[in-house]
Amino acid sequence: MGSKKKETALQVNISTQELWEEMLSSKGLTVVDVYQGWCGPCKPVVSLFQKMRIEVGLDLLHFALAEADCLDVLEKYRGRCEPTFLFYAGGELVALVRGANAPLLQKTILEQLQAEKRVLAEGRERRVIKDEALSDEDECFSHKKEDGDDEDAVSSEKACTLAVIKPDAVVHGKTDEIIMKIQEAGFDILTNEERTMTEAEMRLFYQHRAGEEAFEKLVHHMCSGPSHLLILTRTEGTEDVVTAWQTLMGPCDPNVARREQPDSLRAQYGTEMPFNAVHGSRDSEDARRELALLFPSFKFSDQVPEAPLGLEAKGEGPGEALCSPEDVDKAACDQGEAVR
Numbered sequence: 001m002g003s004k005k006k007e008t009a010l011q012v013n014i015s016t017q018e019l020w021e022e023m024l025s026s027k028g029l030t031v032v033d034v035y036q037g038w039c040g041p042c043k044p045v046v047s048l049f050q051k052m053r054i055e056v057g058l059d060l061l062h063f064a065l066a067e068a069d070c071l072d073v074l075e076k077y078r079g080r081c082e083p084t085f086l087f088y089a090g091g092e093l094v095a096l097v098r099g100a101n102a103p104l105l106q107k108t109i110l111e112q113l114q115a116e117k118r119v120l121a122e123g124r125e126r127r128v129i130k131d132e133a134l135s136d137e138d139e140c141f142s143h144k145k146e147d148g149d150d151e152d153a154v155s156s157e158k159a160c161t162l163a164v165i166k167p168d169a170v171v172h173g174k175t176d177e178i179i180m181k182i183q184e185a186g187f188d189i190l191t192n193e194e195r196t197m198t199e200a201e202m203r204l205f206y207q208h209r210a211g212e213e214a215f216e217k218l219v220h221h222m223c224s225g226p227s228h229l230l231i232l233t234r235t236e237g238t239e240d241v242v243t244a245w246q247t248l249m250g251p252c253d254p255n256v257a258r259r260e261q262p263d264s265l266r267a268q269y270g271t272e273m274p275f276n277a278v279h280g281s282r283d284s285e286d287a288r289r290e291l292a293l294l295f296p297s298f299k300f301s302d303q304v305p306e307a308p309l310g311l312e313a314k315g316e317g318p319g320e321a322l323c324s325p326e327d328v329d330k331a332a333c334d335q336g337e338a339v340r
Contacts, residue, residue: 014066024091028060029116032086034077041065042083042100044176089116092128100180161242161287163232164279167225169269185248191231218274245280
């Protein structure tokens with residue numbers, strides 16, 4: 001009973017405009033987890049918030065939950081898959097973090113808390129921001145771009161691959177944890193879409209395995225409930241995104257993964273075949289095919305940049321799937337990055 005009270009007190013549930021205004025007028029820093037009703041709040045970060053409250057005290061740090069559909073002020077955040085954390089001080093937006101990125105959340109909380117302490121103690125001016133990723137002036141482009149102008153597209157080309165969080169991991173509530181681990185491993189998530197696959201899609205998707213005994217079981221499983229479809233890029237290190245994602249997933253069989261790569265996603269979240277939690281493209285050509293199948297409106301750049309010296313063998317040269325910013329939801333451009 002005591003634990004339940006503690007959890008309830010940790011994050012105030014803001015359900016009305018009056019509560020919103022009251023919460024944001026609280027002295028100190030308020031961190032609001034903006035969530036969608038169909039997926040609920042971001043549970044993996046609750047332990048971090050509990051730890052932060054214990055470490056920094058209760059006076060100047062507050063946590064809240066707000067469902068986007070319940071408040072008009074959050075209208076622009078409706079329908080977006082990635083978790084969004086808004087940081088308010090003095091009723092003003094001072095920072096935000098997209099994605100369940102625990103290290104970045106902790107860093108941002110500490111930085112903004114110190115900044116607000118200086119404002120309160122020394123009368124310094126509070127630095128206020130706008131969520132530029134959702135404004136018309138942002139450099140990222142929407143899927144529904146009206147004017148069709150893509151002259152800036154070539155300025156931000158990235159190699160991409162497909163990642164799928166399978167129905168077995170989704171139904172067990174592991175999506176947020178897996179997404180957090182993906183971001184911590186140095187990937188950028190350009191798109192995160194929840195979708196229940198059709199049988200026709202999966203038969204075409206796995207057509208290269210049509211002759212296998214487990215084919216029907218695999219197709220049935222992939223259509224059994226919602227999956228999360230992610231388009232990944234990688235900005236850290238020299239390893240190409242396809243290989244890096246294969247490494248993070250681990251061996252296809254969860255039992256083998258637990259023996260050979262116990263820290264891999266399939267070792268941690270898979271049970272047995274075909275319930276191995278995640279899917280990834282086998283190579284850059286496969287990534288291109290799978291992305292084209294599951295994201296028909298997704299565009300690939302015709303211009304393939306020359307591979308850096310020594311990386312040709314790793315798939316960074318011609319043939320790598322490339323995406324342009326017009327194909328990326330502008331709310332996901334800064335996935336896992338703090339804005340302040």
